[in-house]
Amino acid sequence: MTVPASPATFLAAKRLGAIGVSEILKIGATAQRLKREGRPVIVLGAGEPDFDTPDHVKAAAEAAIRAGQTKYTILDGTSELKAAVAEKFRRENGLNYASDEITCGAGAKQVIHNAFMATLSAGDEVILAAPYWTSYADMVRIADGTPVDVPCREADGFRLDADDLERAITPRTRWLLLNSPSNPAGAAYSAAQLRPILDVLIRHPQVWLMADDIYEHLSYDGAPFVTAAALEPRLKARTLTINGVSKAYAMTGWRVGYGGGPRELIAAIAVVQSQSTTNPCSISQAAAIAALSGPQDILAERRIAFQRRRDLVVDALNAIDGISCRRPEGAFYVFASCAGLIGRRTPEGTEIDSDSAFCRYLLERHDVAVVPGSCFGLASFFRLSYATSEQNLREALRRITNACKELS
Template structure:
């Protein structure tokens, strides 16, 4: 499966003398952000756009977390902290890993960054050289591939078939590994598909990694609290402790605690890796926000009962969206196990025409049609390495979701 095509940036001097770096030659601002900007433009024009593109919970940050941040400000906790996380936060993260994941990390095996995204970026910058490869099960979060490229390495896609629940097959992983493979990056539950791995589904993947000691694992657990139908989240290293010395377990407070804007992510891994990542961070952002760190301590150590309530709300929304999409001719939607996305096939719509005679030639064209003519913003699957699909986020109210399903159904009925 080919990496999604992007418009190359021409690297040359402008009239002002500006010349962009060669590493940006095939990298642009995320398509998700572009779609969000287009939706906001239409909203400013007075259009009733429903945005189902953002990976952001619509719930508010819990009050006890906001209170902790306010207390930190009043107490003068507004100075620099240790560059990769205050000791108090690292202790809270270590306890979280023990309590929820059965993992034992010392504070020198923990790093904190400005979001889980920075943690992954730091790992790549600290470990990748030109010619190295990172295996990305596709569909994948769109930023993964570009973060690999910025680190001068090569993303190696492995297609995850819908009939396998969009999960990585062990045989496919085995075939993808070369002497240049440095990392496997696996997100469970997944953005964009919502696919999650049980112990049984993780085990063959981990067995492959055990046979290839030069391949390290990034386990992106950011959606761990959003699993449904009684499923339990499984953390890779807890299942296979022998891989601990070459695994980075990544998480954060953004999704479960509705703290996307606070920008706190963290990871646990071998101390040599964590130290190298600290070098990278020391020359970029240095420490994350001191106030946000105080809030993250409250999130990780405070009441957790609301997580179950929000998970139940997301499951109801998932069921509403899956049922609605599967009732539309031309769309097929698998029921995901976790996160707050569905990844629906629109293959049955390709080739149909809009009322003005414009052909729907791709998932991107379908998304453009939905936004411009029916005021619903969704993201094409081609952004995530698998077309023709669309990703819908159900991190919005049930009222919005019901209206969006009506609009999408009407849009598809108008196609001929």
């Protein structure tokens, strides 16, 4: 007699216990489901420019395909891509990196992940300035590290306070991750605002700095962009400066990011990447070279468009009773407070008891998808991405205005 096999029990790795799929992706999936059902949902949750990849970048990719550049490359970037990255760092940031001080991966996100995997041991701490991009904390956890949230006050422009940083540092602190301009708040640091933070790091030589500069080219009102390793050369030897082509050149799907740092760190990152993806896509590397080395006038044109959208959104939100919104210095998000709406009720009598409840209400009743601030480590706020057309923004803002008027 054949005994039927018992059903297999799946056991996930313990490291995944506190980690889930990004809440932003979940909200996006729900919004897409509602759209398939015929709902006129406007999605303002994605961190993706609505502009197209520049034509000369597409042409470079097509030429690479025709030339047969479809094989494996050096695992952390071709010599040509590394040369383009090095020239970008020199030209725009005043930073000099040799080829073995540069890593290229499948997006800036992979570079961050690789760096944590290459440096963190169980119990090592990474300081995150909250609000922060949702993936930061989970990438720390999946590398067996411990994320340490340091809340940043709205009154300080959601920028990290040097005294708060000093208090958060312990003997286990390995990294400070700083994103400027930031996701989700659009907060950016001037040289004067960054200096006190760097002074703290100088006093703590065991703490390295990860500077996520992915929104570098989306700084508004004529404010110059500042990156830490250029401002404080004494920290360059323990700073990983990360960037990519996704946001500036509307190349999110091409998946190319890069970082510059000390060669020992870059070599360790290469070990991690060699056992995961190996090289970034060869065609995408050719496209990234064209983006970094070709005409740059598109950056200013798109920055102006994003700044105009920012002002449209901020002014409209601040006209709504119960919502307040600071004017961010960069990126393409606003991080607005909905604290004035907490405790109000929907027409059906449901209490808005959190930022998550407010965002659900906007999506389920008014067909606007935004992301609650609690996903970014700071509650009673919501993030709205204005990386979409002005027509979509105006309609979404009209719906949000009406949604708030319905609350009592």
